[in-house]
Amino acid sequence: MSVYLYRWGKFAFRRKWIVLPVWLLCFMVLAGLGGKFQKPMTDDFSMPNLPSERATEILDQHFPGMSAEFAFDAVTGTYVVGAPAGQKLTEPKNRAAIDELITELSQLNIVDHAKPIVNPIAATEEMGCLVPQPDPKDCSGAPLNVLNPTMPDTVAYFQVPFAIKEFGDVTDADRTAAYDAGNKARAAGLTVEISGTIATVQEAPSGKSEMIGMGVAFIVMMIAFGAIVAAFVPIITAIVGLGAATSLIFLSTSVLSVPSFTTFLASMIGIALSIDYALFIVSRYKHELSVQDSPEEAAGTALGTAGSAVVFAGLTVIIALVGLGIVGVRFLTFMGLGGAIAAAFAVLTAITLMPALLGAFGRFLFKPKLPFVAQKDPDDDSVPTMGGRVAKVIAHYPAVTMIAAIVLLGLLAWPATNLNLGLPGEDSMPKTTTVRKAYDLRTEGFGEGSNGVxxxxxxxxxxxxxxxxxxxxxxxxxxxxxxxxxxxxxxxxxxxxxxxxxxxxxxxxxxxxxxxxxxxxxxxxxxxxxxxxxxxxxxxGTTAIYADIDHVLLSKIVPYMAIVAGAAFILLILVFRSILVPLTAALGFLLSMAATFGATVLIFQEGKFDLIKDPHPLVSFLPIMLIGLVFGLAMDYQVFLVTRMREEYVQGASPTVAVVRGYKHGARVVTSAAIIMISVFGSFLLESDVTAKSMGFALAVGVALDAFVVRMVLIPALLVLLGKWAWWMPAWLEKIVPNIDVEGTGLRKLQSGH
Structure with missing residues (x-):
């Protein structure tokens, strides 16, 4: 592979004014088609064969039409009304205000006029519950809180049947009309809030996260490259790669029903991977410029070595994301596919567009140089670097550093024993929304369980x-x-x-x-x-469906990990031609994952350190998404760092020296890549959506722990302890495993003329 990429790198560098226009044309075609044929995305979180479907079948049999109310895409609306302080809803003026509210609602064209709106006061009265001491059993279904001993008759609720068929058909004008219908009642002193899908607004990502991530990435790359112009190149590939991936996803909406969360995941993956892969190749190119005869030769060599690692690093991410399809949950499948598309374009831009950009910028790439920044080349063995110093400490005290890393991860993992999962419901909405206010008001009047009957x-x-x-x-x-x-x-x-x-x-x-x-x-x-x-x-009902989804997702984690880890294990055997290196890579990932779950539970579920004002159970699909994403990224860092160690070992260095040299060569790029990833993912904490917040935090912590504790401390310590056995492979396996030559042995033979 290294030879083919080497030849392509030289061609793209030399024929840059052919490659760049072709890329531009392809990008414009994809963007044009995506914009022209894009259709609205959906928010369908339904799953097949849930136990709750049994209730749906019974309802369809004996209560025709009622099961439609429990469909994920059904348009529902519940108005929750509260009396002014010190008053009751049954007082004449408040009752008149409720009557007027129902009249206003009945006149809306978005309401199904074939189904009458039931007045909660009148319904409670018909039940015989507006008496000083109603029978608790007979009045348990009253839509007025007559059974609340602390505040009876102060909160009521009623359902409104809407004529809109699906949630995706609800417009902003519909939501405004539904809310404004309560303005007269509000003017009369009542509190009127709305829950249900008619009031739910699916907020699109603000774009702030991507901009912050890009900004931090740019600063990190300026430091890594010691120049301003070079820092722009990965940004360009990230924009092109993410734009092409997003356009392809938009185009797919013309023939498929695509969940809206797909683009959120693709954005995170596309930006982070595109920048990381470009960073890896440009860093190698910078070194090759100092040892090669020409920039063209340097570009070819950089692509043949670092580019090979990028291809296999990208494949591990794609395997992990596509593997989400085995869960059998439609929205997870699409999210995984969206992320995989973004990862594929990240690899594609890195190995095809990148060398052409290197040729286009030419001698201006590493100018102007920044004073006092990145002046030390980690590939120069005579120059001491921080990475080299850390590597020597790990090599000198491998057992101590290994134990310290394991203890740290174990302590962080402890809170994960209290993991509680749920789906983002009305209780997870921002407190400023009418949906959340309705949830809280109904909780106040009827208890929290009334929101999940x-x-x-x-x-x-x-x-x-x-x-x-x-x-x-x-x-x-x-x-x-x-x-x-x-x-x-x-x-x-x-x-x-x-x-x-x-x-x-x-x-x-x-x-x-x-x-x-x-x-x-x-x-x-x-x-x-x-x-x-x-x-x-x-x-x-909401509660039963949530419980079913939690059970399904949790039951899929083990088979998902087995399939994805198995496929990645085989891939890493091809890369490293070793059994123990892939095995330690997988075991290290398990430790970092447990610690990530623990940290996320501590902050988002238990609300420690007051970083989150409104703690909630973690979203049900976060664990399996986190496993898939971080596993792929963890293998990225494994490939980036350990391929340099193997390259040194293959060239004749002793096992310990190979670890030290490889660490010194790869530490800066892995550190820079991890910081960029953490910045991109962590910036999603600025989003208002709690799901985006928790996933961004978990991904940032996962990358930080896996990169800085597992890949840069635990794995090197293990490799030193294992010695030459780290690179051992059975003779029979050695014969059947194809030599894909990630370390560039064939490339060096080609360059030397042998």
Missing amino acids: LQVAVDLSETPPDQREAALTALSDKLASYPDMAVVTEPVMSKDGAGALINGIPKTGPNAQSTKDLVQEARNDEAALNAQYHLRYGIT
């Missing part, structure tokens, strides 16, 4: 008619007996008499682990009730 759909088809009432009573009593169940409503019978719907209100919110345990406990008790009454039931 469990819908228990009961099928009584096989239950004898004379036993159906007893069966429902037994089920209701069983549900009410759970310690974490706050209220169980009276069963609502279907028109055919063979189905029923019971609502259970937990004591805790939708993402609480106790609520998820409650769902599982209720499902486990079905067998006993079925044996006695021949009934069957399913549980759906």
Whole structure:
């Protein structure tokens, strides 16, 4: 491979005014097609074959049309109304304001006029619950908080049926109309907030993160290269690579339904990898300029050596991202594919566009030189560097440094034992949004569990008619007996008499682990009730769906890691021609991953150090996404650093000397690359979306721990301890593994004429 890339590098450098226009034409065509045929993205987080689908089937059978309310893309809206301080909603003026609010809503063209809006005060009154001491069981389903002993009759809620079919069809004008319908009631002193998808705004990334990441990357590269112009080259490849990848994703929306989060992941991956790979090649090119006869030869050699490492580093990232498809979750599959496309373009621009840019900038590339910055060439063995000093310390005390790294990672990993997962719901919205205000107001009036009601759909088809009432009573009593169940409503019978719907209100919110345990406990008790009454039931609703998704994602982590790690292990055997080097690389990743989970739990879930004002469970798909992304990036650093060590070893250095020299050569570029990655990912903490915040933080911490603790401390210490056995491979395997020559042995033979 090194020979082919060497020849291409020389050609692209020499024929730059052919390569650059071709790239520009391809970029413009992709951008034009993407802009012309782009269609709106979706926010469908649905998964097939969830246990909650059983409830959907029962609802479709006995309550036709009702299951549509629980679809992920359904347009829903719940108005939560609060009385002025010291007043009740049942007072005449407040009641009149609610009547006027419902009248205003009924006149909106986005409302389904075939379905009446139920007045919560009137409905509570019809239930006979507007009395001093209502029966708790009979009034458990009242839409007015009559059962709240501290503040009765002060909060109410009611659903509004909207005529809009899918969430993706909701416009900003629709959201404004839905909110403004409550202005008169607000003017009358009431608090009116809206929950549900009609009020949910899917914010696009602000772009600040990418700009900050680019800015930090530019500064780091100026320091790494010691020049201003050279720092622009990786920025150019990043813009071109990310632009092409994003355009291709936009183009795919014309034929596929693509989740909106796809571009967020592609942005993070595209910027970080494009800059990292360009940095690696330009750094090698800078060194080759000092030892080669011509810039063209230097470009070819840089691409043949560093470019080969980039190709295989990129392949590990692509394998990890494409592997997300095995989870069987549609939005994760698309996010992985989007990231893989961005990674592929990062590699493509690095090995095809980069040498042409080197030729275009020519002798001006490393000018003007910055004084006192990056004046020491790490590839000059006579010049001491910080990387060289650190390498010598690790080589002198390998056991101590290895143990210190493991202890540090172990301490950081400890909080991960309290990991709690959930999906970003209304409780994770910014506190300034009407959706979050509605959630908090409803919690105040009815308890947090009222925001995640469990819908228990009961099928009584096989239950004898004379036993159906007893069966429902037994089920209701069983549900009410759970310690974490706050209220169980009276069963609502279907028109055919063979189905029923019971609502259970937990004591805790939708993402609480106790609520998820409650769902599982209720499902486990079905067998006993079925044996006695021949009934069957399913549980759906936000809480049940969240619990199902958590279970599916967690159950996929082990097979995902096995497949991705196995594929990457084989790839690394090809790169390093060793068994133990890939093995230590994988084991080191497990340690850094555990520590990353621990740090993220500490900050985002437990709210330590007050860095996050509103702690929540980590988003359900974060662990598997984090594993996929950081694994790919970790192998990048493994390839960047250890290929130089192998290159020294193949050229005759002793194992320890090879580690020290390789570390000295690769430390600066790996450090620079890691800082850039951390900056790009960490800048997403500025986004308002809690999912973007937590993922950006976790990725930044993951890269920091894996690069600076595992790859630059633990792995070198292990390689020193292993000695020559680090590069051992069984003879039978040596014969069948193709020699892809990442270290450039064939290239050196070609250059020497042998």
